[in-house]
Amino acid sequence: MLTAALRPAFAQKIRKMAVPKQEIEALRREIARHDRLYYADGTPEISDFDYDQLFKRLRDLESAHPELITPDSVTQRIGDVLTEGFASVKHPFPMLSLQNSYDLDDISEFHHRVVNGLEGDSPEYSCELKFDGVSLLLTYEAGFLIRAATRGDGEKGDNITANIRTLKGIPLRLSADQDEASPPKTLFVRGEVYMRTDDFLAFNDEQVAEGKKPLANPRNSVAGSLKLLDPSLVSRRPLRVVCYGYDSPDKPMPSHVDGLAFLKSLGLPVSSETRVAKTIEEVIDFWQKWEAQRDTLPFEIDGVVVKVNSLAQQRKLGITSRAPRWAIACKFSARQATTLLNGVSFQVGRTGVLTPVAELEPVFLGGITVKRATLHNFDEIRRLDLHYGDIVTLERGGDVIPKVTGAVVEKRKRNAKAITEPNSCPVCGSALERVHGEVALRCTNPQDPEAVKRQIEHFASRGALDIAGLGSETIDSLVDLGLVKEPIDLFFLTPKQLLSVPGFAQKSAEKLIVAVEEAKSASLDRLIFGLGIRFVGESTARTLATQFGDLELLAKAQIESLENLPDVGPRVAQAITEYFSTKQWRSLLAKLQRADFQLKDTNAVERGTKLEGMAVVVTGSLEMYSREEIERTILSQGGKPSGSVSKKTSFVVAGEKAGSKLEKAASLGVPVLTEEQFNQLLRGEIKLDS
Numbered sequence: 132m133l134t135a136a137l138r139p140a141f142a143q144k145i146r147k148m149a150v151p152k153q154e155i156e157a158l159r160r161e162i163a164r165h166d167r168l169y170y171a172d173g174t175p176e177i178s179d180f181d182y183d184q185l186f187k188r189l190r191d192l193e194s195a196h197p198e199l200i201t202p203d204s205v206t207q208r209i210g211d212v213l214t215e216g217f218a219s220v221k222h223p224f225p226m227l228s229l230q231n232s233y234d235l236d237d238i239s240e241f242h243h244r245v246v247n248g249l250e251g252d253s254p255e256y257s258c259e260l261k262f263d264g265v266s267l268l269l270t271y272e273a274g275f276l277i278r279a280a281t282r283g284d285g286e287k288g289d290n291i292t293a294n295i296r297t298l299k300g301i302p303l304r305l306s307a308d309q310d311e312a313s314p315p316k317t318l319f320v321r322g323e324v325y326m327r328t329d330d331f332l333a334f335n336d337e338q339v340a341e342g343k344k345p346l347a348n349p350r351n352s353v354a355g356s357l358k359l360l361d362p363s364l365v366s367r368r369p370l371r372v373v374c375y376g377y378d379s380p381d382k383p384m385p386s387h388v389d390g391l392a393f394l395k396s397l398g399l400p401v402s403s404e405t406r407v408a409k410t411i412e413e414v415i416d417f418w419q420k421w422e423a424q425r426d427t428l429p430f431e432i433d434g435v436v437v438k439v440n441s442l443a444q445q446r447k448l449g450i451t452s453r454a455p456r457w458a459i460a461c462k463f464s465a466r467q468a469t470t471l472l473n474g475v476s477f478q479v480g481r482t483g484v485l486t487p488v489a490e491l492e493p494v495f496l497g498g499i500t501v502k503r504a505t506l507h508n509f510d511e512i513r514r515l516d517l518h519y520g521d522i523v524t525l526e527r528g529g530d531v532i533p534k535v536t537g538a539v540v541e542k543r544k545r546n547a548k549a550i551t552e553p554n555s556c557p558v559c560g561s562a563l564e565r566v567h568g569e570v571a572l573r574c575t576n577p578q579d580p581e582a583v584k585r586q587i588e589h590f591a592s593r594g595a596l597d598i599a600g601l602g603s604e605t606i607d608s609l610v611d612l613g614l615v616k617e618p619i620d621l622f623f624l625t626p627k628q629l630l631s632v633p634g635f636a637q638k639s640a641e642k643l644i645v646a647v648e649e650a651k652s653a654s655l656d657r658l659i660f661g662l663g664i665r666f667v668g669e670s671t672a673r674t675l676a677t678q679f680g681d682l683e684l685l686a687k688a689q690i691e692s693l694e695n696l697p698d699v700g701p702r703v704a705q706a707i708t709e710y711f712s713t714k715q716w717r718s719l720l721a722k723l724q725r726a727d728f729q730l731k732d733t734n735a736v737e738r739g740t741k742l743e744g745m746a747v748v749v750t751g752s753l754e755m756y757s758r759e760e761i762e763r764t765i766l767s768q769g770g771k772p773s774g775s776v777s778k779k780t781s782f783v784v785a786g787e788k789a790g791s792k793l794e795k796a797a798s799l800g801v802p803v804l805t806e807e808q809f810n811q812l813l814r815g816e817i818k819l820d821s
């Protein structure tokens with residue numbers, strides 16, 4: 132935390148700079164410094180609030196002086212949606228994976244090979260934690276982040292620069308410590324994107340609240356996050372990076388740990404647990420210590436990585452076709468336990484889907500006490516052949532959430548009964564139905580109290596109406612006390628009613644009422660997302676908001692016009708029209724009107740029919756529009772943006788450096804328009820020959 136005295140001093144210092152350019156630059160440096168203190172050094176100096184104030188001041192100044200915005204500004208982390216997916220990039224050198232070892236024999240064999248390769252010299256080893264995440268390669272040119280790529284097949288990976296730019300722990304521009312040399316001209320950094328365990332659990336809670344399947348481990352959520360095409364969604368995921376490899380043709384380093392120290396001095400996050408071992412015994416100690424202590428870390432590791440420290444020795448040892456001879460990954464074994472299965476309970480999701488949960492005799496497994504474990508669905512229970520009173524085996528590999536891996540059949544009592552599907556909803560007693568084509572069972576009661584609680588959580592979640600101060604305990608009480616029967620009822624709560632809810636006092640009640648009031652001016656896409664229509668995620672909600680601009684118009688939309696939208700297929704279109712034909716929707720609409728929402732228009736584009744039924748391909752880099760803007764414009768005029776040129780393409784809008792799509796259009800005789808011609812078409816000044 133920053134002392135109160137320091138911040139106003141900085142504020143004063145920058146306020147004195149009458150020239151906005153200077154203040155902007157000072158703010159950028161200061162914000163980058165705080166990002167570095169927080170993410171790389173782990174020693175933040177200021178509160179989140181003070182940080183937000185600095186950020187807001189910078190954003191205000193930049194919007195008053197857009198000519199001063201530069202791509203490396205900390206406000207420019209979030210770019211446009213990647214409509215064409217990720218480009219493939221060839222790595223400057225192969226990104227090798229490491230040979231794995233699982234026991235002491237493997238490690239001493241590795242050591243013998245190294246000593247042999249070095250003709251009898253015994254090397255120093257760098258020992259580091261093996262973070263369980265997704266590996267990537269960052270490229271900096273003259274100190275600026277120019278590329279981030281996934282490992283892919285080791286030769287080529289996906290260009291995920293737009294997504295990695297949103298991570299505050301990654302400097303867009305490197306700044307050297309005062310007493311260090313400046314960043315090298317070209318710098319390659321290998322690293323791992325990971326999620327802390329606590330961040331992952333919170334993320335999973337949100338995921339469940341939104342009716343999505345919880346993910347098994349942080350690595351899966353990292354991988355899923357990096358595949359998102361919308362950087363603004365990525366920016367909301369709690370992703371972090373740890374850097375573990377340095378390579379620069381301009382500035383070679385004598386050893387691996389020297390490279391890491393240099394990365395740290397440039398503001399890149401590196402692990403503080405890396406150690407240099409003089410002997411193989413020290414390496415083994417490091418491995419065994421962390422196998423025993425892995426659960427004390429706030430993130431998952433699945434082993435330790437051991438590298439010959441000297442780069443000269445690394446070169447001497449060389450690489451095989453697949454892995455370097457100078458490094459090894461020493462893995463940990465999976466954590467296992469057995470315990471008694473007391474029974475099976477059920478979670479009812481937002482859409483009424485039942486998830487069976489194993490209720491276990493508490494058992495300590497890998498740093499956490501496990502009392503419950505999801506069984507996913509009844510197919511899984513049948514596959515595991517679970518019976519009441521079974522002794523079951525549990526495993527926690529890289530997964531934070533333990534898995535039931537089977538039953539110890541020898542210990543089963545002779546008359547034990549198999550676990551079977553319930554005949555009615557275990558929560559409200561209503562009839563169950565099987566969703567067509569799915570293994571899931573669903574409660575048919577739209578007012579099932581558990582389902583309603585999940586709907587409210589979703590409605591108030593960050594991607595939806597973002598109502599602060601509405602925790603799951605409060606939601607439980609509101610539903611249990613009958614104060615809220617469906618999410619929209621939140622808008623009719625009175626302070627007096629809230630005072631009857633356990634844990635509420637005058638002040639907290641007023642605060643929640645204010646938060647609820649503020650939610651009425653959210654943007655339309657957030658409200659649509661909050662409705663919790665099946666299969667409608669944040670990105671689909673945005674498409675719908677853009678296309679229809681109004682909730683009632685969307686409610687009246689024909690299935691055909693929905694199907695043609697990007698991101699919306701027949702299944703999604705079906706779910707949308709089904710939702711808007713229910714009784715609940717009509718009651719919701721009446722309440723929405725009464726609550727007097729003042730939704731912000733997410734997209735102030737004029738609507739029309741100039742491009743009705745046309746498939747439009749955009750290629751090259753445009754000057755007047757961002758990709759998102761032109762697609763929004765196409766959509767708002769009844770057209771359909773599409774990714775590839777075919778005979779069905781109505782026309783192509785081509786900017787600078789348009790490549791193969793232009794050739795394809797020419798060969799198929801598809802008209803090609805410049806941006807200006809596209810605008811003329813919208814204004815009705817030109818027509819397309821058909």
Ligand SMILES: [Zn+2]
Nearest residue numbers: 556559574579
């Ligand atoms: Zn029910």
